[in-house]
Amino acid sequence: MSDAFTDKIAIVTGGTSGIGYAVAEELLKRGATVWVIGSRKESVEKAKAAFAAYRNARFAAVDVTVADEVKGMIDACVKKDGRLDYLFNNAGIGMTYPTRHLTLDMWKKAIDLNLWGVVYGVHFALPVMLAQKSGHIVNTSSIAGIIAPPSQAVYCATKYAVTGMTEALRYEFFDEGIRFSTVCPANVATAIFTGTEIPKDAIPASEAAQIILSGVEKKESLIIFPEFVKKTYERFLADPALKERFMLEYARRRNAGWARGVPYLSFPEDLLEMKP
Numbered sequence: 001m002s003d004a005f006t007d008k009i010a011i012v013t014g015g016t017s018g019i020g021y022a023v024a025e026e027l028l029k030r031g032a033t034v035w036v037i038g039s040r041k042e043s044v045e046k047a048k049a050a051f052a053a054y055r056n057a058r059f060a061a062v063d064v065t066v067a068d069e070v071k072g073m074i075d076a077c078v079k080k081d082g083r084l085d086y087l088f089n090n091a092g093i094g095m096t097y098p099t100r101h102l103t104l105d106m107w108k109k110a111i112d113l114n115l116w117g118v119v120y121g122v123h124f125a126l127p128v129m130l131a132q133k134s135g136h137i138v139n140t141s142s143i144a145g146i147i148a149p150p151s152q153a154v155y156c157a158t159k160y161a162v163t164g165m166t167e168a169l170r171y172e173f174f175d176e177g178i179r180f181s182t183v184c185p186a187n188v189a190t191a192i193f194t195g196t197e198i199p200k201d202a203i204p205a206s207e208a209a210q211i212i213l214s215g216v217e218k219k220e221s222l223i224i225f226p227e228f229v230k231k232t233y234e235r236f237l238a239d240p241a242l243k244e245r246f247m248l249e250y251a252r253r254r255n256a257g258w259a260r261g262v263p264y265l266s267f268p269e270d271l272l273e274m275k276p
């Protein structure tokens with residue numbers, strides 16, 4: 001049992017699949033009351049069946065791209081459970097695609113969900129948490145929210161925005177007792193890879209959930225994982241020339257992958273051995 005989560009009230013958007021599902025399950029195991037949110041009734045019903053053993057699980061179908069639905073989600077939680085201790089703004093979609101083939105609808109879809117979904121969550125949870133003088137908002141960004149992989153321009157636009165917004169909020173509201181964390185995963189084996197092969201370096205969602213909750217418990221600012229990607233990020237900060245060489249080669253691999261019709265989705269750790 002964990003004091004940080006026992007008897008706490010949490011909302012996990014995108015809680016019906018992948019990383020969010022694993023986080024919701026772990027929170028339930030640790031004694032939190034968890035609102036498990038998906039956008040589709042079918043996914044919510046499936047999660048309801050899977051979590052049937054937990055009396056502390058609640059479920060709702062909420063489209064986080066619709067402000068009124070997000071407001072309704074927060075209102076329902078506070079009405080039933082009296083407070084909101086943790087909001088995991090986790091729902092999101094991936095978009096790794098050659099930018100020249102992106103349509104404006106694709107840009108809009110990613111921005112609406114990955115950015116506006118988080119904005120709405122923050123906007124409606126903040127007054128509740130400020131009134132409580134406590135609360136923790138955990139926004140899911142990505143490694144692509146701190147390193148900009150080629151062929152991920154739209155995804156990076158959304159995830160860098162989430163990282164920057166969350167960091168600014170962290171300091172603005174610190175003295176009022178509200179905590180903010182940004183989650184920056186590299187590849188995690190989830191439905192986000194539907195239609196493509198899961199990258200070999202992807203970690204299981206259950207492992208991601210353990211790392212995320214450990215970081216949240218410690219109230220970390222950036223929760224970056226897995227470790228080898230975190231180390232790479234730190235090396236890039238110290239050695240911009242290495243980063244430049246690495247990213248150019250990464251782009252060449254991705255461009256060659258598109259040309260062959262086989263997307264290159266792994267994190268190219270071997271490129272770190274490149275000589276100048």
Ligand SMILES: NC(=O)c1ccc[n+]([C@@H]2O[C@H](COP(=O)([O-])OP(=O)(O)OC[C@H]3O[C@@H](n4cnc5c(N)ncnc54)[C@H](OP(=O)(O)O)[C@@H]3O)[C@@H](O)[C@H]2O)c1
Binds near residue numbers: 038092186
């Ligand atoms: N997996 C990775 O490698 C990876 C890496 C870095 C960052 N991330 C980020 O981690 C987060 C979770 O990704 P995942 O890999 O766990 O994806 P996933 O398995 O595809 O799960 C996505 C979740 O988001 C929900 N969702 C989608 N559209 C929604 C909407 N409009 N309103 C509310 N919920 C919605 C889905 O529920 P419905 O099906 O009911 O809509 C589902 O529960 C995302 O923000 C993603 O960008 C993932």
